[in-house]
Amino acid sequence: MSHDKVITRQLDIDEGSLRRVWGNFATGVAVITAHDGTEPIGFTCQSVVSVSLTPPLMSFCPSATSTSWPRIRAIGEFCINILADDQHEMCRQFARTGTEKFRGVGWRPGLAGAPALDDALAHIDARLDAEHDAGDHTIVVARITGLSAQEAKGPLLFFRGDLGTFGDLDG
Known part of the structure; x- marks a missing residue:
């Protein structure tokens, strides 16, 4: 019986190398939104994943320096707006710091009042379940409380430091 050897080695891993390698993993793009009773709040996030079907859980990772998160x-309920392939500018608008992120953006209140952005590919209403410190980010685990989706468009993707669509990756 043959056993494969597991080879491990210590590497000096720098931020640039991490960005370059992880850049090869295409991710969807979302805008996380909430409403504090006075104004809407939101930020762009690409680290959104499904965690569990039973119970329905999902996760995302805001930057530890985020002023929106x-x-x-504090509100505890939010909407994850999965962006469609024609929402490049909306992605950039919500990624900026210190701007009026909702200027010119259409939305309606979701189940818990969080903004469901017009023309987004999908909306996932959720409630904060757990939070964990993770280096320069925070891991948020949330319980899904509502869902909606449209299938007329494709997803907006983040790949190799740029925004694109599924067709753009065909080569």
């Missing part, structure tokens, strides 16, 4: 955390 602490405000959304």
